[in-house]
Amino acid sequence: MTNRKISFVRAINEALFIAMKKEKKVICFGLGVDDPMGTFGTTVGLQEEFGIERVFDMPTSENTLTGVSIGAGLAGYRSVISHLRVDFFLLAMDQLVNGAAKWHYMFGGKTSVPITIRLIVGRGWGQGPTHSQSLQSWFAHIPGLKVVMPSTAYNAKGLLIASIFDNNPVIFIEHRWLHNQIGYVPKNEYKIPLQKAKIVKKGNDITIVSISFMVVEAIKAINFLNQHKISCELIDLRTISPIDYLTINRSVKKTGRLLVLDTDNANVSVASEIVARISMNLFNFLKTAPKMIALPDVPTPSSFGLTKNFYPGSKEIVEKILKILKKSINTNKLSNSNDLHDVPGSWFKGPF
Amino acid sequence: MLKKEKIKLLKKMKLIRLAEESIAEKYSDQKMRCPVHLCTGQEATAAAIGLLLNKNDYVVSTHRSHGHYLGKGGNLKKMLAEIYGKTDGCSKGYGGSMHLIDLNVNFMGSTAIVGNSLPVGAGLALTIKIERSKKISCIFLGEGCIEEGVFHETVNFCAVHKLPVLFVCENNLYSVYSSLLFRQPKNRSIAKMVNAMGIKSFSIDGNDVNKIYELASKELPKIRSGLGPRFIEFKTYRWREHCGPDFDNHIGYRTEKEFQKWKKKDPIQQFQTKLLKNNEITKQEIKKIDKNLLNKINLAHNYAEKSPFPKPSEALKNVYAK
Ligand SMILES: Cc1ncc(C[n+]2csc(CCOP(=O)(O)OP(=O)(O)O)c2C)c(N)n1
Numbered sequence: 001m002t003n004r005k006i007s008f009v010r011a012i013n014e015a016l017f018i019a020m021k022k023e024k025k026v027i028c029f030g031l032g033v034d035d036p037m038g039t040f041g042t043t044v045g046l047q048e049e050f051g052i053e054r055v056f057d058m059p060t061s062e063n064t065l066t067g068v069s070i071g072a073g074l075a076g077y078r079s080v081i082s083h084l085r086v087d088f089f090l091l092a093m094d095q096l097v098n099g100a101a102k103w104h105y106m107f108g109g110k111t112s113v114p115i116t117i118r119l120i121v122g123r124g125w126g127q128g129p130t131h132s133q134s135l136q137s138w139f140a141h142i143p144g145l146k147v148v149m150p151s152t153a154y155n156a157k158g159l160l161i162a163s164i165f166d167n168n169p170v171i172f173i174e175h176r177w178l179h180n181q182i183g184y185v186p187k188n189e190y191k192i193p194l195q196k197a198k199i200v201k202k203g204n205d206i207t208i209v210s211i212s213f214m215v216v217e218a219i220k221a222i223n224f225l226n227q228h229k230i231s232c233e234l235i236d237l238r239t240i241s242p243i244d245y246l247t248i249n250r251s252v253k254k255t256g257r258l259l260v261l262d263t264d265n266a267n268v269s270v271a272s273e274i275v276a277r278i279s280m281n282l283f284n285f286l287k288t289a290p291k292m293i294a295l296p297d298v299p300t301p302s303s304f305g306l307t308k309n310f311y312p313g314s315k316e317i318v319e320k321i322l323k324i325l326k327k328s329i330n331t332n333k334l335s336n337s338n339d340l341h342d343v344p345g346s347w348f349k350g351p352f
Numbered sequence: 353m354l355k356k357e358k359i360k361l362l363k364k365m366k367l368i369r370l371a372e373e374s375i376a377e378k379y380s381d382q383k384m385r386c387p388v389h390l391c392t393g394q395e396a397t398a399a400a401i402g403l404l405l406n407k408n409d410y411v412v413s414t415h416r417s418h419g420h421y422l423g424k425g426g427n428l429k430k431m432l433a434e435i436y437g438k439t440d441g442c443s444k445g446y447g448g449s450m451h452l453i454d455l456n457v458n459f460m461g462s463t464a465i466v467g468n469s470l471p472v473g474a475g476l477a478l479t480i481k482i483e484r485s486k487k488i489s490c491i492f493l494g495e496g497c498i499e500e501g502v503f504h505e506t507v508n509f510c511a512v513h514k515l516p517v518l519f520v521c522e523n524n525l526y527s528v529y530s531s532l533l534f535r536q537p538k539n540r541s542i543a544k545m546v547n548a549m550g551i552k553s554f555s556i557d558g559n560d561v562n563k564i565y566e567l568a569s570k571e572l573p574k575i576r577s578g579l580g581p582r583f584i585e586f587k588t589y590r591w592r593e594h595c596g597p598d599f600d601n602h603i604g605y606r607t608e609k610e611f612q613k614w615k616k617k618d619p620i621q622q623f624q625t626k627l628l629k630n631n632e633i634t635k636q637e638i639k640k641i642d643k644n645l646l647n648k649i650n651l652a653h654n655y656a657e658k659s660p661f662p663k664p665s666e667a668l669k670n671v672y673a674k
Contacts, residue, residue, distance in 0.1 A: 031527065031528065031530055032528050032529055032530050035528070035529035035530060035605050036529060036603040036604040036605050037529060037603070056534070057530050057531075057534040057535070058530075058534075058535070059499035059527075059534075059535040059536065060466050060496040060497070060499040060500055060527050060530075060535065061499045061500060061501070062500075063501055064501070084528075087465060088465065088466075090465075091465070091467075091500065091501075091502075125385050125386060125387070126385050126386020126387060126437060126448045126449070127386075127387070128386065128446075128447060128448045128450065128451065128464075129446070129447065129451070130450075130463070130464045130465055130468075131387070131450075131464060296667070296668055297671070298667060298668055298670075298671045299446075299671070301445065301446045301667045302386050302437060302443075302445060302446060302447055302448030302451070303437030303438070303441070303445030303446065303448070303661060303662055304385045304437045304661060305437055305438070305439075305445060305660075305661025305662045305663065305664065305666075306437070306445055306446065306661075306662050306664060306666060306667040307664075307667065308661075308664040309664040309665075309667075310664070310667055342385055349382070350382075350385065350386075350387065350596065351386075351387040351388060351595045351596040352387045352595055
């Protein structure tokens with residue numbers, strides 16, 4: 001059964017089908033959810049199966065459709081909203097932050113709004129400053145929101161089902177470069193609990209905490225380091241907020257070293273937060289200073305030339321770990337520099 | 353319209369058409385590595401409005417801005433170099449196709465988030481009013497933008513302050529692949545709505561360049577003289593896919609029949625046929641115009657391709673103004 005392999009996109013699609021079948025009050029909307037492209041394939045077939053009242057297109061009105069999901073939530077409906085980019089959703093900050101995130105709290109816990117908001121992080125092919133922001137730390141900063149970032153097809157399905165049936169607003173962030181990842185996914189319904197990190201690989205020399213697409217890069221780095229007898233423990237955070245510190249703490253106590261990987265700008269990031277907390281709370285267990293790898297604190301440029309070294313990958317991870325461990329190994333073999341650094345693989349030919 | 357103006361108009365429309373089509377043609381070389389939103393089929397508005405605006409009138413625009421930029425007189429070489437991601441690009445490669453700028457003609461910037469540039473256009477207009485200059489701020493938008501809150505806020509602000517703004521709303525029926533039917537109420541006229549919001553509004557055939565020119569040349573002086581903003585809806589159609597170089601009539605969100613209907617209303621063909629019929633231009637002259645434009649566009653592609661990529665380290669610069 002473990003050979004049932006499907007793409008990340010299919011896994012999201014299956015999760016939506018399962019959730020909508022299970023519960024009549026799950027509704028799914030957003031600009032283009034019913035169009036032929038079906039939100040990069042993730043919402044394909046839903047309208048045919050569940051009808052236009054439960055799966056519907058929207059005007060280009062991000063703020064309003066977020067508020068609509070609050071209203072629907074108050075009346076007992078679970079909304080799943082999709083946006084093709086994180087960046088487009090920024091227009092909805094009022095309804096999200098002043099509304100959805102606070103509703104349960106400010107009305108004394110009497111009501112809650114079960115909303116899942118799917119946002120996609122763009123990367124490469126010139127997406128540039130306003131089509132490739134990650135911004136999970138914005139959402140993680142807001143109490144009352146849960147923030148989820150799956151890294152594999154398996155996680156995507158289980159986390160999405162869990163998010164939809166969670167009674168709180170959940171920001172569900174997908175990385176565009178993960179959409180074509182293939183992996184083992186059970187056919188049936190299963191939930192992955194929110195706020196539960198996963199130890200992807202066990203190891204002793206250093207703890208790597210990673211999220212989303214950086215998990216792919218981390219695995220490459222770890223496989224290389226393994227050949228050189230360096231053993232890393234890889235934690236896939238899966239939920240960015242709240243963070244599963246129990247799992248992180250246990251690992252750092254064992255290894256005494258920490259590297260956190262992020263897909264966002266470094267400043268005031270999820271990575272810097274984890275580094276800070278571990279430094280404060282586990283100082284005595286640390287053998288070396290905790291480190292992080294994130295994007296530089298500049299907007300993402302568009303040009304093929306400017307993005308050449310913009311995104312850190314497995315090579316940077318290996319080099320950072322060697323530095324932390326004060327070791328030197330020839331890393332030339334581990335070059336990230338495929339000629340076309342701005343695409344995840346031949347499946348992606350632009351334009352978005 | 354004077355004959356001289358007519359020829360200028362034809363040339364401008366053709367420049368936009370041929371430039372867009374050259375991008376479509378060369379896109380599969382994979383050298384222009386950024387999203388492109390082509391305006392083939394919608395050239396009339398960009399050309400006529402661009403021709404009627406003064407060099408120092410301000411323009412802001414959207415993700416689909418190549419035509420607006422060229423219409424206003426923006427530098428073709430710099431635009432193509434931007435799409436190729438080169439140092440000689442109008443935004444030096446930082447912005448890509450969706451972020452064009454040419455300060456020589458007061459094309460102040462196109463931005464890629466729907467509705468984003470609207471209040472910016474209003475801000476430019478506010479300064480015109482403060483300085484009592486006779487400029488205009490022209491704001492290009494698509495009909496999808498009407499659905500955003502910021503549209504209503506901007507219209508309200510411009511109306512309250514009687515700002516010298518021309519709203520140019522190109523209604524091409526789709527927001528990405530979403531039909532207008534599911535986004536705006538049937539039979540609700542955008543122009544009537546905006547009129548009721550306090551801005552004198554019009555709705556016209558966006559493929560009839562004569563009509564566009566006529567209406568705009570009547571209304572622009574009124575805006576200039578302080579009579580307040582104007583809003584014009586232009587009914588038109590984008591021929592190619594929402595984003596990218598191809599046609600997409602086969603994928604199912606719109607029909608080949610609808611496309612063919614609009615293709616028959618090709619703004620350039622219609623205008624050219626009329627000019628020929630009225631003996632205002634000869635086939636020979638048209639051939640020459642086409643040849644010259646193609647030449648110019650080829651040279652611009654060569655320029656863009658030859659221009660170097662910015663160095664990766666440049667990505668880290670430029671965050672704050674000095
Ligand atoms: C706030 C926001 N939401 C969604 C998008 C994605 N998007 C890019 S272009 C576009 C279409 C907008 O339609 P319209 O304004 O009519 O312009 P057109 O593309 O038809 O020229 C959309 C929805 C975006 N860029 N910004």
